[in-house]
Amino acid sequence: MDLLLFSNSTNHGGRPYAHALPEIRDFLAGVEDALFVPHALADHDAYTAKVADAFAPAGVTLRGLHREADPVAAVASAGAVVVGGGNTFRLLRSLQRQGLDVAIREAVRAGTTRYVGASAGTNITAPTIRTTNDMPIVEPGSFAALGLVPFQINPHFIDADPTSTHMGETRETRLLEFLEENDVPVLGLREGTHLRVSGDGRAQVCVVGGTSVAVRGGGPAIVFRRGKDAEEVSGDVSSLLDERVAFDG
Template sequence: MRLLLLSNSTNHGTGYLEHALETVLTFLDGAALTFVPYALADHDAYTAKVAAALAPSGTRVTGLHEAADPRAEIERAEAVFVGGGNTFRLLDTLGRLGLLAPLADRVRDGLPYMGASAGTNIAGLTIRTTNDMPIAQPASFEALGLVPFQLNPHFLDADPTSTHRGETREQRLAEFLEVNDVPVLGLREGTWLAVQDGAARIGGSAVGAGAPGPAVVFARGAAPREVSGDVSELLGTTPRFDVPA
């Protein structure tokens, strides 16, 4: 498989995909792009935004929603990009259209898959570690399962100077691990996970004050672990869901 899983599509002060553009274009390697806009409501505007960002490179972008037969479009796609937005709406729409299994099968057969935010969430086993509000109700939380662990894009470190007393992201992920024995890869803003030829690597540079590194791994029975570069050991994960500690 070839995966490029972005934490976010826009860094503060930059244009859409600008912070990762060189990596994106190298990943696509001239392929036409089938864009999946289902995480947002306005599919046309979303597709136009992606097309405008990639137009200078000559990349041709087609919205999957424009196809009379989305399954057939996935079968003939050269590369696919699943954009960010609401993860529940994205998974629900893909499920209702019967596209989850065909998309996963094609990616496992070598179709390059790029995701951002919600599109990165669904590359994991389930969407149980998304940050999004459940504005739609998918039939299941099970996602594409392209990697055998959980993903948490937009990972935010707690601000020690904040007066907010609600749960931190780390606390929420700790709650997940109380019920599930599955590692979670938290990707900070500006970073991504690339998977190819059985290897997984963290790329990009974390943005935001106080970010100690690009990513962090949360696992049951262990302290959070900062990671960068090669994280291929995560591909050997044996996930266990619904097994309270």
Template sequence: MNTYSMVKMSQRQLFLMSSSAVHGYEYLQHAQSDISSFLKKNNVSKVLFIPYALTNHDSYTEKVGKVLKRWGFECEGIHSSPNPVRAVNEAQAIYIGGGNTFLLLKTLYDQGLVELIRIRVLNHAVPYVGSSAGTNVATRSIHTTNDMPIVYPPSFSALALVPFNINPHYLDPEVGGTHKGETREERLIQFHELNDAPVLGLREGSTLLVDGEKATLIGTRPARLFYRGSEPEEFEVGADLSFLLKG
């Protein structure tokens, strides 16, 4: 491993949620304690929110900002800045919300932010919070998103903050269900017919917390890990998933 890789792995701070909305909780409430601890640990008082996964940027930023403000953090939408590149360069923390992953990634490319965000997070230890689509783009590629391709980004390659893929909103087949369409598990097995990257299926309420070279499953639900040519594995909350960071 070269020095550059060692620096990146030792500095990255990632909080990758399956979803911001979980049944039985208000918006983001399921992760309130963990997000607050994550931001405070990294001395964050103001968050740069990137609402590109939805089209109404003002409304989306207001929704997230109201919650963060109640928790004691300021929030600014990147779209309100006349210079998005400068906003990322000056950000204490970056939070990318959910919505449509294809729209999100295309807009990040259009704004020239993909490589910049990667550098800020991996080389300058800027904390990164992702939810749903924001978690998808934090990985190697968006090939394992559940979203419809409503726009066409120039590449499916994403921020590559971790060297594997994630499938947010992972769903288990309904016991006794009558639906005969492909299950999420079957879709991910099909992905592995042509791809080698491991895929971590995050169920609603689960989060992957990355602190340098350590990755831990936190939240309220177990996760399911898929490897090419192997049976899926279950990991309970609290599991050490640091081996996934070795690429």
């Protein structure tokens, strides 16, 4: 499989995907026409147009999956699928209802379709969406996602501000609650970072475009495991692909 998974599509003060164009251009080399999955937002046409404009400088033409006469067949023959951010629950429900979750999973696992995700599009590559930050504005058939990687992902991971007087749970607190019920590693991707999974079984986390807006923490990403201290990670994280996991236990 070939996956390029961004924590966020837009850096503060920047345009959508502008910070990520070198990575997109390299990852989609040889792919001139790709499918865009706009289902995480309500206005599919406007969303597709916005992201298509952002990808154009990388030499990639995007067409909206929602406009295809046979979306499942379109996915099966696509050289690449780009899944945008928005609400993860809405995205997953829409894919499940159309059988597109299965179609995308099969095409990407077969190695015939490259996958680019951002935010919600990154969330759904995990086994479940249980570590999303989003509000459940709709109810999908289940929380089971694409399962392209065996571990959970938390895009937009935010380190706690030690000076804050906010009394709500921190992101780390919520992820540790997840680990109380599930023995599954969680990769927290800070803003301005991405996870790259290659067809040769390697996985790397890196800062996108040499710039990150993360101001705290020690690296592009952080890994949480049950019963262990959080681990700052950078570069090779291939071992995450081989870890045994157990949900609900």
